[in-house]
Amino acid sequence: MIEKMTTDTAHVEARGFSVFYGEHEAVCKVDLAIPSCRVTAIIGPSGCGKSTFLRAINxxxxxxTGCRTKGELLFDGQDVYGRDVDAAVLRRRIGMVFQKPNPFPKSIYDNVAYGPRLHGRRNKAELDVIVEQSLVGAALWDEVKDRLHKNALGLSGGQAQRLCLARALAVKPEMLLMDEPTSALDPKATARIEELIVQLRGQYTIAIVTHNMQQAARVSDMTAFFYEGDLVEYAPTKELFTRPREKKTEDYITGRFG
Ligand SMILES: Nc1ncnc2c1ncn2[C@@H]1O[C@H](COP(=O)(O)OP(=O)(O)O)[C@@H](O)[C@H]1O
Ligand SMILES: [Mg+2]
Incomplete structure (x- = not known):
């Protein structure tokens, strides 16, 4: 597979970046560079700002209401919060998958075709190709190819989450944000999603929030450990889990709190 861009470059770069809810600084002056076409895991105890940081990216x-940012957050070298940035365009470039699979109450086909149609694609043959490619990309095609026009609400949890991933892939994003994408799934469905993340790596920049440290260790290249809004440590995953530099990281990964 030819990689879309060189992997040493930062796709997302936070510089002194904070996110506030009213007066509360939920993400505090974070400096973090997320590499292109790699998997970056964001870990830390509940309430430490993982989701807030992830959602800030797109x-x-x-x-x-009441949420504001300070500092810089660059995507592909451009300030995400710059005046000339269209959030809808940004969200097409940066797809998102949530904790609970949230397929629309429509057919499997229409779920995947939703984004492309929204962006003006009407040609049936063209949509057929996009739907198939996206479902193949999300490792769901074989399971659903004979029931594309059945309601997506009939899928299992794991299938529904892969459908949400296919829906995200259908608009050809550059980056995927995943917020605890397996926390509502059983171990088998979780393993499928993890395999898929590893497959998608190399084609997409992926940032995944997880409270499961084994998951972070299994799927990610880089790991960022957040604590009370601060980025405590950011390192190659192997390094962070075997030789943490910070006492706080060590306490967390050895299960002393969290
Ligand atoms: N919509 C919101 N309004 C106000 N405060 C929020 C909101 N969402 C999250 N917070 C607060 O911001 C902090 C970080 O939350 P969050 O990013 O959800 O943490 P995590 O994903 O690590 O569990 C917490 O103190 C939380 O209560
Ligand atoms: Mg969260």
Whole structure:
């Protein structure tokens, strides 16, 4: 597979980046560079700002009243919060998958075709190709190819989550944000999603929030450990889990709190 871009470059770069809810600084002056076409895991105890940071990358926090940012957050070298940035365009370039699979109450086909149609694709043959490619990409095609026009609500949890991933892939994003994408799934469905993440690596920049440290260790290249809004440590995953530099990281990964 030819990689879309060189992997040494930062796709996302936070510089002194903070996110506030009213007066509360939920993410505090974070400096972090997320490499292109690699998997970056964000770990840390509940409430430490993982989701807030993740949502800041494609401006999902815009939808929350009282939420504001400070500092810089660059995507592909461009300030995400710059005046000329269209959040809808940004969200097409940066797809998102949530904790609970949230397929639309429509057919499997229409779920995947939703984004492309929204962006003006109408040609049936063209949509057929996009739907198939996206479902193949999300490792769901074989399971659903004979029931594309059945309601997506009939899928199992694991299938529904892969459908959400296919829906995200259908608009050809450059980056995927995943917020605890397996926490509602059983171990078998979780393993499928983890395999898929490893497969997608190399084609997409992936940032995954997980409270499961084994998962972070299995799927990611880089790991960022957050604690109370601060980025405590950011390192290659192997290094962070075997030779943490910070006492706080060590305490967390050895299960002393969290
Ligand atoms: N919509 C919101 N409004 C106000 N405060 C919020 C909101 N979402 C999260 N917070 C607060 O921001 C902090 C970080 O939350 P969050 O990013 O959800 O943490 P995590 O994903 O690590 O569990 C917490 O103190 C949480 O209570
Ligand atoms: Mg969260």
């Amino acid at each position: 401006r999902m926090n815009d939808l929350i």
